[in-house]
Structures are given as C-alpha cells and as structure tokens.
Amino acid sequence: MRRLVIKDLEGDIENRTARISVIGQGYIGLPTSLLMAKAGFQVLGFDINEELIRELSKGRTRLDREEGIQELISSLLGERYIPTNDERDLMGSDIVLIAVPTPKNANGPDLRMVISALETALRVIREGGLIIIESTLPPGTFERIIVPTVKKHGFSIGSNIYLAYCPERALPGRLINELVNNVRVIGAIDDRSAQLTKLLYKTFVRGEIELVDPLTAEVVKLVENSFRDVNIAFANEVARICEALGIDVRKVRELANKHPRVNLLVPGIGVGGSCLTKDPLFLYWASLENGYEPIILKRARDLNANMPYHYASILDDVVRNIKNGETGTIAVLGATYKGDVPDSRESPVEPFVRELLRKGHRVKVYDPLVTEAFGGEYVSNIFEAVRGADAIAFVTDHSEFRFLNLSKLRKAVKVEDPVVLFDGRMIFNPKEVEEAGFIYISVGMSLSTHKLPIKEFITVR
Ligand SMILES: NC(=O)c1ccc[n+]([C@@H]2O[C@H](COP(=O)([O-])OP(=O)(O)OC[C@H]3O[C@@H](n4cnc5c(N)ncnc54)[C@H](O)[C@@H]3O)[C@@H](O)[C@H]2O)c1
Incomplete structure (x- = not known):
C-alpha cells in the first residue's frame, strides 16, 4: 500500500525516520551525509567510485584534515551512516540528495554527472519522496533540464514527487562549520517542495534558510x-x-x-x-x-x-x-x-x-x-x-x-x-x-x- 504522500514525509523528517540517500561522497556529499546522520537520520552514502567507498567503509577519508569529519565517521559508520556503491541499497529512499561534480568543458558546463545522478535518484526514490540537488547548476538548468527530466520519468512535481535546488557554498578547510552555520538558499517551483527541504535542513543547519525561485x-x-x-x-x-x-x-x-x-x-x-x-x-x-x-x-x-x-x-x-x-x-x-x-x-x-x-x-x-x-x-x-x-x-x-x-x-x-x-x-x-x-x-x-x-x-x- 502506498504511504500518505505529504504528511508522511514531514513526519518522517521530524521523527528522523526518513531514509536518506546522498549521491556523491566527495567534499560536499560526505560531510553533509555525516551531519544528517548525526541529526538522527539513517543515511546511505552512495558513490560510483569503488575505492572511495571501500576506504570509507573502513573509516578512512581524504577529508581527514577537515575538523570533525574523522570523529563523525568513527561515531556513525555502520550505524546511521552507511557507505555503498550498490544502487539497489538505495531503493525506496524517502529523500535523495545529489552532490556530484558539475565541471566545465571548452564549450560550457558539463552536466552529464548531474543528469546521471538525477536518473539514479529517480530510479530509487519512493513515490512522494524528495530530491534535492546541491551540485552547482548553471542559471536556467533547474527549469530547462532538471524539471523536464523528472517529468519524463512520469513524476508530477509537487504532487507525487518533491524537488528543490539547494546550492552548496561551503569552503573546504572549514566544511563542517560552514555546512552548519552558513545561510542556505533553497530554490523550488512549488511551496511544498520548498517547505519539506527547509524542514530537512533545519535538522542540522543553524544558519538562516531563505526560500526563493530556482533561478x-x-x-x-x-x-x-x-x-x-x-x-x-x-x-x-x-x-x-x-x-x-x-x-x-x-x-x-x-x-x-x-x-x-x-x-x-x-x-x-x-x-x-x-x-x-x-x-x-x-x-x-x-x-x-x-x-x-x-x-x-x-x-x-x-x-x-x-x-x-x-x-x-x-x-x-x-x-x-x-x-x-x-x-x-x-x-x-x-x-x-x-x-x-x-x-x-x-x-x-x-x-x-x-x-x-x-x-x-x-x-x-x-x-x-x-x-x-x-x-x-x-x-x-x-x-x-x-x-x-x-x-x-x-x-x-x-x-x-x-x-x-x-x-x-x-x-x-x-x-x-x-x-x-x-x-x-x-x-x-x-x-x-x-x-x-x-x-x-x-x-x-x-x-x-x-x-x-x-x-x-x-x-x-
Ligand atoms: N568542493 C567544494 O569546495 C564545493 C563547494 C561548494 C559547492 N560545490 C559543488 O558541489 C558539487 C560536488 O562537488 P565536490 O567538490 O563534492 O565533488 P567531489 O569530486 O569531491 O565529489 C563528487 C563525488 O561524486 C561522485 N560521482 C560522480 N558522478 C556520480 C554518479 N553519477 N553517481 C554517484 N556518484 C557520482 C564522484 O565519484 C565523487 O566522489 C559540485 O557541483 C561543486 O561545484 C563544491
């Protein structure tokens, strides 16, 4: 039986019972996963880099100089934070957060990794779930590429799926501090998606949270x-x-x-x-x-x-x-x-x-x-x-x-x-x-x- 879409997700965020998957376990995805796990959620940290996941599973990370990261891994690994490179583990996620690179090439932005991660998210998200993109998006990408991709997969935004853009602006060297204390800007095309995203960030962010349009x-x-x-x-x-x-x-x-x-x-x-x-x-x-x-x-x-x-x-x-x-x-x-x-x-x-x-x-x-x-x-x-x-x-x-x-x-x-x-x-x-x-x-x-x-x-x- 399908769960009651809107109320359930709000309740699941408030009670920390929402299952969260984070796609991309690099500079942004890993500390964000750990902060959400620390806030009480069960978080799956997914990455296509097998070596990175092997190391993380042993508690090792190249971000060990970032204040607080090693301690968070030691206390949460295997309990509330689980690294994986098996997409099947993510099936039925309530919330999927995307933090994969958006490089540039000679002609412009290269969105292939974001699109691929979004497609993964759309395969694993439960109906009525929330997808948040933290990867940097060039202006217009959310409305011109992200929204149509979601619709192409048969979802209706604001009805049986929720979608928001929350660009990450933390500084390496101060990641945990900035992820917690920076002001967050959330862009969404519908109010429900914006409110659900805000509710999630409020569980681990102390900075103000501003709601605006995606552009x-x-x-x-x-x-x-x-x-x-x-x-x-x-x-x-x-x-x-x-x-x-x-x-x-x-x-x-x-x-x-x-x-x-x-x-x-x-x-x-x-x-x-x-x-x-x-x-x-x-x-x-x-x-x-x-x-x-x-x-x-x-x-x-x-x-x-x-x-x-x-x-x-x-x-x-x-x-x-x-x-x-x-x-x-x-x-x-x-x-x-x-x-x-x-x-x-x-x-x-x-x-x-x-x-x-x-x-x-x-x-x-x-x-x-x-x-x-x-x-x-x-x-x-x-x-x-x-x-x-x-x-x-x-x-x-x-x-x-x-x-x-x-x-x-x-x-x-x-x-x-x-x-x-x-x-x-x-x-x-x-x-x-x-x-x-x-x-x-x-x-x-x-x-x-x-x-x-x-x-x-x-x-x-
Ligand atoms: N690093 C920063 O200082 C910083 C700051 C603010 C915003 N950002 C933005 O955040 C995003 C992520 O940057 P980052 O520095 O964390 O990148 P990163 O390279 O450190 O990590 C990204 C991870 O995503 C993985 N990945 C790529 N495609 C994937 C896919 N389809 N499925 C699963 N995993 C995949 C890679 O293997 C890699 O481990 C970028 O858009 C970047 O512009 C980065």
Whole structure:
C-alpha cells in the first residue's frame, strides 16, 4: 500500500525516520551525509567510485584534515551512516540528495554527472519522496533540464514527487562549520517542495534558510564565487600595476587597507579549485546567451588564469640570469590549489609547473598532502626537493611552509651560488628570507628582476 504522500514525509523528517540517500561522497556529499546522520537520520552514502567507498567503509577519508569529519565517521559508520556503491541499497529512499561534480568543458558546463545522478535518484526514490540537488547548476538548468527530466520519468512535481535546488557554498578547510552555520538558499517551483527541504535542513543547519525561485538560487550561488574571483583579480591587477611601476604591493595593500572602505585581498600566483574557476564562467555564459555580455567576469577570469604563466616567465628570467642564460632546477613547493586542503583540481600550480617545464627547466615538486607533480618529478621530502635547486617556488600556503626554518632550508639546498626564493603566496617576511641567504622575489614586487641582470638586481635591493 502506498504511504500518505505529504504528511508522511514531514513526519518522517521530524521523527528522523526518513531514509536518506546522498549521491556523491566527495567534499560536499560526505560531510553533509555525516551531519544528517548525526541529526538522527539513517543515511546511505552512495558513490560510483569503488575505492572511495571501500576506504570509507573502513573509516578512512581524504577529508581527514577537515575538523570533525574523522570523529563523525568513527561515531556513525555502520550505524546511521552507511557507505555503498550498490544502487539497489538505495531503493525506496524517502529523500535523495545529489552532490556530484558539475565541471566545465571548452564549450560550457558539463552536466552529464548531474543528469546521471538525477536518473539514479529517480530510479530509487519512493513515490512522494524528495530530491534535492546541491551540485552547482548553471542559471536556467533547474527549469530547462532538471524539471523536464523528472517529468519524463512520469513524476508530477509537487504532487507525487518533491524537488528543490539547494546550492552548496561551503569552503573546504572549514566544511563542517560552514555546512552548519552558513545561510542556505533553497530554490523550488512549488511551496511544498520548498517547505519539506527547509524542514530537512533545519535538522542540522543553524544558519538562516531563505526560500526563493530556482533561478535566483542558481544565480546567488554563482554570484558569490564570481565576487570572490573578481576581488582576487583586482588584488592581482594591483600587484601587476605595482610590478610595472616598480613598487612593492605589500606596502600599497597595507596602507590602502587602513582606509575604512577598502579590503584588498592578498594577490598570488593564481586562483584554483573546482568552483572558482568555473562558476564565474557559468554566469558569464548564461548572461551571454540571454543577450548581455558581462564585462568584468571574463576579464577577471582571464587575468587570474594568466598569473601562473606570468610568474613562470619571471622565474625563468631570474634563473637564466643566475645561470648565464642556461636553464636550471626549480623546486616547486605545493601542488594543491589551497593551503591545507588535499585537492589539486584546477590548481594554478599545474600551468606554473608545465610552463617551467616547457621553458626547459628541471622541476621537482613537493606537497605534504598530495603526490601530484603535473609532469614534474614528485619528491616526497621537502629537503630532498630543494637539494641542488637554483630557485625554490612556494606556490601553496600550507601551514607546514609558513613555519619552516628558512636557514635550515637554505643549507639543504647545498648550492653556493645565489638561490632564489619565490614567494607566490606572500607567506614570508622578505627580510627573514634574505637573512637566511636567499634572494627574495614575490608577487607584486619591482620588476627590476625581470629587466636587470641578477647582480644589478641584488645591488638595487
Ligand atoms: N568542493 C567544494 O569546495 C564545493 C563547494 C561548494 C559547492 N560545490 C559543488 O558541489 C558539487 C560536488 O562537488 P565536490 O567538490 O563534492 O565533488 P567531489 O569530486 O569531491 O565529489 C563528487 C563525488 O561524486 C561522485 N560521482 C560522480 N558522478 C556520480 C554518479 N553519477 N553517481 C554517484 N556518484 C557520482 C564522484 O565519484 C565523487 O566522489 C559540485 O557541483 C561543486 O561545484 C563544491
């Protein structure tokens, strides 16, 4: 006998008897599953990656540096949180939440994984169940693709199935905290779907919950990341201006930020991660399709994407200066797109390394969290990585790097000639770097390094 559709699901959420399945057990899906399990639900964490599910079943995750995740797995695994890669386990789910990637390709957004996950959800959801999409959707996707797909499977939204879009906006490195405390924006085309989704999130979210139409939710999510990308681009632009004018961006930033209405971000070798590199483009493409070509979004994206090439070119010049025109050995420290996060997707370190290799240098790469080397030689120990290097490039702000003994690092290089330390994330005090025996170069510094022979450069400083 079919259950009473609307009242039952509300009651099941309130009583924590709703069976929840989460499709995708990555950065977003796993912590969200754990938080719902902690709130009292039985949660099936489904993923097509068999290795990931095997590891999770043993209580292991690559997100173990995220505060609280390991503890949640230890206390909930096998009881209220069950990882699986068998779709049959999900049959009859009351609620299915989708958290699979939405990458971009050369021509636009790639929605194949979201569609495939939605089709899984439609096969396993019980009649009268609720499907929530947390994966990032380009504007218009909910109404133009998601809703028709649901209808094609014979469901009637707001009648025998409920459907909402709740874009995730949590920051890796602070996932549990942000999943609980951030404001949530829920987009739905019918009131019932919105209310049921709100009821579910209220079981584990402390931030406010706002209900809007799906298109507004889609745009809000993308505007947030575009805001960040544009602001980083502005900081990077200021750094490039300072380089051109021959002054230090550190001082400019320090003084400008003393103004009550200025908050210039830290410039660096580029922007990475799966979200910031695609979300502004999703917004750009959608607007373009609808008749307005955004001016800032694309320029900001291009500027940020060019930063790794720019600094690879500067480092190439500096090393050739030291080596009388020859190429050299460069130790690249850091591979992930962000400090203390084991994620190298869309990392700006990749174009940086590939460009140095293309220019003919030997490149050794060390990262404490991942073994990715982007075509360079991976070295598992920082002191081994810097041995024999003509230049050391810090390109990720891992905590491990911030507290390094720089004199010890300089000794480990075992090279008498000048050795350059490129501070691509502005994490060091230039004076301390020079006292340790390195030539310090960084983002937003005088481009005399670029124009003058190295000996003159040293004299100038
Ligand atoms: N990582 C972030 O910082 C972040 C922040 C906010 C929003 N988002 C958005 O959240 C979504 C998920 O991102 P993520 O970083 O968690 O991705 P992720 O790559 O860490 O995890 C996604 C998981 O989904 C699995 N998967 C892919 N297709 C599947 C399918 N059809 N069925 C079952 N599993 C499938 C993959 O194997 C992978 O383990 C994306 O749309 C992203 O834009 C991510």
